[in-house]
Amino acid sequence: MYVELKNINKTFGNYKASDNVNFTIEQGKLIGLLGPSGSGKTTILRMIAGLETPDSGEIIIDGKVVNDIPASKRGIGFVFQNYALFRYMTVFDNIAFGLKIQKKDKKYIKERVSELVELIGLKGLEKRYPSQLSGGQKQRVAFARALAPNPTLLLLDEPFAAIDAKVRQELRSWLKEMIEKLGVTSIFVTHDQDEAIEVADEIIITNKGRIEQIGTPIEIYQKPQTAFSASFFGQTTVLDDYTKFKTFDVVDGADKAIVRPEFIKITKLNEPFRQKASVSVGEVVKTAFRGNNIEVTVKCDGGVINGVRGLEEPAVYHGEKVNVFLYRLFVTKGDNAFILENKSLTEESVVI
Numbered sequence: 001m002y003v004e005l006k007n008i009n010k011t012f013g014n015y016k017a018s019d020n021v022n023f024t025i026e027q028g029k030l031i032g033l034l035g036p037s038g039s040g041k042t043t044i045l046r047m048i049a050g051l052e053t054p055d056s057g058e059i060i061i062d063g064k065v066v067n068d069i070p071a072s073k074r075g076i077g078f079v080f081q082n083y084a085l086f087r088y089m090t091v092f093d094n095i096a097f098g099l100k101i102q103k104k105d106k107k108y109i110k111e112r113v114s115e116l117v118e119l120i121g122l123k124g125l126e127k128r129y130p131s132q133l134s135g136g137q138k139q140r141v142a143f144a145r146a147l148a149p150n151p152t153l154l155l156l157d158e159p160f161a162a163i164d165a166k167v168r169q170e171l172r173s174w175l176k177e178m179i180e181k182l183g184v185t186s187i188f189v190t191h192d193q194d195e196a197i198e199v200a201d202e203i204i205i206t207n208k209g210r211i212e213q214i215g216t217p218i219e220i221y222q223k224p225q226t227a228f229s230a231s232f233f234g235q236t237t238v239l240d241d242y243t244k245f246k247t248f249d250v251v252d253g254a255d256k257a258i259v260r261p262e263f264i265k266i267t268k269l270n271e272p273f274r275q276k277a278s279v280s281v282g283e284v285v286k287t288a289f290r291g292n293n294i295e296v297t298v299k300c301d302g303g304v305i306n307g308v309r310g311l312e313e314p315a316v317y318h319g320e321k322v323n324v325f326l327y328r329l330f331v332t333k334g335d336n337a338f339i340l341e342n343k344s345l346t347e348e349s350v351v352i
């Protein structure tokens with residue numbers, strides 16, 4: 001394991017920003033720390049960097065406990081959301097900054113900076129000042145500056161937050177490619193689920209100072225282990241009473257049932273559908289064109305749910321009665337989440 005946090009606690013006043021945080025990260029992985037505002041993501045990053053001290057617990061990097069090692073000696077690169085470039089320094093000098101502090105010789109600095117300028121695709125702009133760069137370019141320079149001293153670990157705090165939507169998209173894929181190519185273990189903080197899904201090899205979900213779940217984006221999306229991960233991730237609707245939908249097991253003491261649009265099949269009454277015997281009938285209360293599909297909101301006996309229909313399927317209209325079939329749902333009980341599959345599907349597979 002390359003980075004390990006063991007029983008980390010950190011309190012600010014009477015607020016527990018880290019509550020017994022434990023996780024391990026393998027070398028070369030790109031990890032997303034994802035959670036709502038105030039859930040303790042930045043605190044974790046700052047403790048790893050050495051900018052904040054845990055009240056208890058151990059931070060281990062490359063097999064060594066680093067709690068007592070100052071930030072400057074941890075060999076970590078840091079990229080902040082607001083670029084934090086030195087305004088009165090050129091691109092070259094910004095990137096060279098860490099190397100000058102390390103007292104590297106001029107020849108080495110020149111070579112290293114030109115290698116990095118090439119890597120970030122800004123060759124020819126070495127003499128520009130930050131004010132003469134776009135947001136995306138500034139963030140690339142910040143990335144190169146953090147990489148210049150060959151850090152063993154790269155920490156990025158909301159690295160895309162200050163960048164406008166279109167460039168952000170480009171920068172995300174660029175960063176992912178770059179980190180894969182360099183193989184440097186990296187942890188980035190985000191509160192944006194799409195960003196975490198798209199960029200991270202693994203996601204650590206934080207909530208109220210605790211770790212809710214750790215896994216690949218697909219694992220967390222498909223198998224949320226806690227009530228929080230089930231409702232935080234993806235576009236969800238909560239049902240009033242899932243037992244009104246046919247062929248599901250009933251969980252004693254369940255609090256909520258959560259569905260995602262891809263768990264639902266909405267069909268017209270006369271449309272052929274294999275599980276027709278197990279559908280519920282609902283009424284369309286809203287339709288919205290979403291570019292690559294139509295979002296359809298249906299009021300059923302068990303609650304109001306959102307599903308999607310493809311653009312090539314026959315249209316459904318406001319006020320129309322439709323069939324609704326739920327493939328699966330997440331049921332929460334306390335902090336736990338369970339996945340319930342529609343029994344009509346399993347029964348059918350037994351028959352086959």
Ligand SMILES: Nc1ncnc2c1ncn2[C@@H]1O[C@H](COP(=O)(O)OP(=O)(O)OP(=O)(O)O)[C@@H](O)[C@H]1O
Pocket residue numbers: 012013015017035036037038039040041042043044191
């Ligand atoms: N130096 C500090 N002094 C006092 N309270 C702090 C300090 N740093 C963080 N906190 C508090 O600790 C909690 C967790 O903060 P943290 O910045 O780690 O959350 P976050 O998940 O990164 O949130 P955001 O997405 O808003 O940045 C917050 O309630 C915050 O106000």
